[in-house]
Amino acid sequence: xxxxxxxxxxxxxxxxxxxxxxxxxxxxxxxxxxxxxxxxxxxxxxxxxxxxxxxxxxxxxxxxxxxxxxxxxxxxxxxxxxxxxxxxxxxxxxxxxxxxxxxxxxxxxxxxxxxxxxxxxxxxxxxxxxxxxxxxxxxxxxxxxxxxxxxxxxxxxxxxxxxxxxxxxxxxxxxxxxxxxxxxxxxxxxxxxxxxxxxx
Amino acid sequence: xxxxxxxxxxxxxxxxxxxxxxxxxxxxxxxxxxxxxxxxxxxxxxxxxxxxxxxxxxxxxxxxxxxxxxxxxxxxxxxxxxxxxxxxxxxxxxxxxxxxxxxxxxxxxxxxxxxxxxxxxxxxxxxxxxxxxxxxxxxxxxxxxxxxxxxxxxxxxxxxxxxxxxxxxxxxxxxxxxxxxxxxxxxxxxxxxxxxxxxxxxxxxxxxxxxxxxxxxxxxxxxxxxxxxxxxxxxxxxxxxxxxxxxxxxxxxxxxxxxxxxxxxxxxxxxxxxxxxxxxxxxxxxxxxxxxxxxxxxxxxxxxxxxxxxxxxxxxxxxxxxxxxxxxxxxxxxxxxxxxxxxxxxxxxxxxxxxxxxxxxxxxxxxxxxxxxxxxxxxxxxxxxxxxxxxxxxxxxxxxxxxxxxxxxxxxxxxxxxxxxxxxxxxxxxxxxxxxxxxxxxxxxxxxxxxxxxxxxxxxxxxxxxxxxxxxxxxxxxxxxxxxxxxxxxxxxxxxxxxxxxxxxxxxxxxxxxxxxxxxxxxxxxxxxxxxxxxxxxxxxxxxxxxxxxxxxxxxxxxxxxxxxxx
Numbered sequence: 001x002x003x004x005x006x007x008x009x010x011x012x013x014x015x016x017x018x019x020x021x022x023x024x025x026x027x028x029x030x031x032x033x034x035x036x037x038x039x040x041x042x043x044x045x046x047x048x049x050x051x052x053x054x055x056x057x058x059x060x061x062x063x064x065x066x067x068x069x070x071x072x073x074x075x076x077x078x079x080x081x082x083x084x085x086x087x088x089x090x091x092x093x094x095x096x097x098x099x100x101x102x103x104x105x106x107x108x109x110x111x112x113x114x115x116x117x118x119x120x121x122x123x124x125x126x127x128x129x130x131x132x133x134x135x136x137x138x139x140x141x142x143x144x145x146x147x148x149x150x151x152x153x154x155x156x157x158x159x160x161x162x163x164x165x166x167x168x169x170x171x172x173x174x175x176x177x178x179x180x181x182x183x184x185x186x187x188x189x190x191x192x193x194x195x196x197x198x199x200x
Numbered sequence: 201x202x203x204x205x206x207x208x209x210x211x212x213x214x215x216x217x218x219x220x221x222x223x224x225x226x227x228x229x230x231x232x233x234x235x236x237x238x239x240x241x242x243x244x245x246x247x248x249x250x251x252x253x254x255x256x257x258x259x260x261x262x263x264x265x266x267x268x269x270x271x272x273x274x275x276x277x278x279x280x281x282x283x284x285x286x287x288x289x290x291x292x293x294x295x296x297x298x299x300x301x302x303x304x305x306x307x308x309x310x311x312x313x314x315x316x317x318x319x320x321x322x323x324x325x326x327x328x329x330x331x332x333x334x335x336x337x338x339x340x341x342x343x344x345x346x347x348x349x350x351x352x353x354x355x356x357x358x359x360x361x362x363x364x365x366x367x368x369x370x371x372x373x374x375x376x377x378x379x380x381x382x383x384x385x386x387x388x389x390x391x392x393x394x395x396x397x398x399x400x401x402x403x404x405x406x407x408x409x410x411x412x413x414x415x416x417x418x419x420x421x422x423x424x425x426x427x428x429x430x431x432x433x434x435x436x437x438x439x440x441x442x443x444x445x446x447x448x449x450x451x452x453x454x455x456x457x458x459x460x461x462x463x464x465x466x467x468x469x470x471x472x473x474x475x476x477x478x479x480x481x482x483x484x485x486x487x488x489x490x491x492x493x494x495x496x497x498x499x500x501x502x503x504x505x506x507x508x509x510x511x512x513x514x515x516x517x518x519x520x521x522x523x524x525x526x527x528x529x530x531x532x533x534x535x536x537x538x539x540x541x542x543x544x545x546x547x548x549x550x551x552x553x554x555x556x557x558x559x560x561x562x563x564x565x566x567x568x569x570x571x572x573x574x575x576x577x578x579x580x581x582x583x584x585x586x587x588x589x590x591x592x593x594x595x596x597x598x599x600x601x602x603x604x605x606x607x608x609x610x611x612x613x614x615x616x617x618x619x620x621x622x623x624x625x626x627x628x629x630x631x632x633x634x635x636x637x638x639x640x641x642x643x644x645x646x647x648x649x650x651x652x653x654x655x656x657x658x659x660x661x662x663x664x665x666x667x668x669x670x671x672x673x674x675x676x677x678x679x680x681x682x683x684x685x686x687x688x689x690x691x692x693x694x695x696x697x698x699x700x701x702x703x704x705x706x707x708x709x710x711x712x713x714x715x716x717x718x719x720x721x722x723x724x725x726x727x728x729x730x731x732x733x734x735x736x737x738x739x740x741x742x743x744x745x746x747x748x749x750x751x752x753x754x755x756x757x758x759x760x761x762x763x764x765x766x767x
Contacts, residue, residue, distance in 0.1 A: 026387070055418055133525070
């Protein structure tokens, strides 16, 4: 029974060290050294927060590049025990969780492929434009996925295609050290660059 | 599969192997109570803690006392965590005004975090206050990891000591592991993660107005400090629902790579600690070799399966592998590697949705867990789990040559083999038993998100993950029901403690035995023959136990997939 005292005291002290002192100290230090990242890498335009550099957002307008489909949900306003689709809901991340033999997945992808083929029949549909990401908040598309959308965006904005294509290339990030991860295009950054180019 | 993909995998393995010796050397010093370069700062804190807690540093514990102390520690941790979740609505650090967590969900979550499982029947950003995330979950991430490591060290002492009654002092092991190993790495690691883009703030969620004028509420929080220990301690419980797939929980390819390294780091280095403490580092390398063989085989299958994609997608003219549920910045290879690493190591964090993996790609994570989480495994838990298999393999080898089996100088006798078998048999009882119950209960079947064999795999995966204290999921399954909350909690509890208690009995019984010097008749346990034997025993025991269940799930689904049958 002489283990009871250390059980209580060691537990409480270690809890306070690892559960309060450590995260609070890290919050203070990170806030000083990396203030932008610590707050969520927020992007402001004209003094208003338009999103986070790391979090994807929904684009439907033809004049913007579109991100990947998103499977995130939100509580149904009519019945809080149910959920409704709410793409790019950054307060409730998640994937579709549909498996390789899922009919629902197949139907969804087929519908999206048909839409995209109608939009740009000249090149094969890149897979990332018709599959949902794990988080539903993927900020990126593949370079192929961006180039695929160039004709639509150029037409909607009345911009020359090679100008739009140049912006895609400028906003393409390669692998880390040429090795890790995959090449990608941040959709929000690209769309901000498009808007900026349009006002010039 | 691409060359650059394999280079990433090779680089990962090379860095882990390179870190095994230095970290093993450092941790051995910590567990032996020697001075380290951090002692000038940490020693006063440590000594103060013992003084207030009434811990006598010179007094060691019998295995039974050690185990009882460990159980007290868990009961206390459970009570703190459960209470915090039930009361979070009236406690501070709750800017989103999250309401109290329901009793069955709180029970499940508390069991989940004290057992180092971190199975989550909730979405972090929509359920938990910052106080629960820090004081409840972050602290248990530390302590369940420290407990696992301490128990492994106690078992190693059982092997390395000759004719002794004690195996160390639990309070000292837990305190030193937390202060000297976990905390210092986490401090540096947290800052690295914030640099990469991970939030670390107590502020409320941010409301943004998107370029198209919609409102987007962006969840933030004290993420980095929790993710650091979540990975290092192989806990795996996400701050956010999407876990390490969430861009805030894994912002870049570099953060992803380092997170994978940190999952394996301590578990791999513990094999070296074992080697050093039993006086021959090659004993440690042999164990790491067993783990390595199984790991490489797993990653090869999953990478191949995911890169090949699914029949349904390729028949629509889509190429580039199975990207459903995966993030662009990681792609196929980093998602496949992460899935194998996280299930081999009992971490359970995910950077892609395993539920959307191909049938065979998702089967490897399942097998990794069903083998008992011994390929690196959970911090500490992986090593003591592996040593149980080693005892069994040595016993088999002894039967073949007709000699009393010996391992690192200790005679392996009936009691040791019984304990090893008890631990190894209890696990399938949980995951196969509960799966069988679930598939005949209509209310449990209703939780499946996918039809056909994939739905069965979702349930099997859930109980396997819980029993193996992994915590990853085929996340389509709706786990937050009364049935699953209770049965999964039972699986996690049994999976943890029916492994720990036999391991401690083993530690106590081994410590009391004499060390025999190796003789000409001793089976060498540092070479390829030994590695092959242990791998064989693991696969045969594992395979015979769970192959029928796999045949009903992923294997039949793979056949259906190649025939392009949809459900």
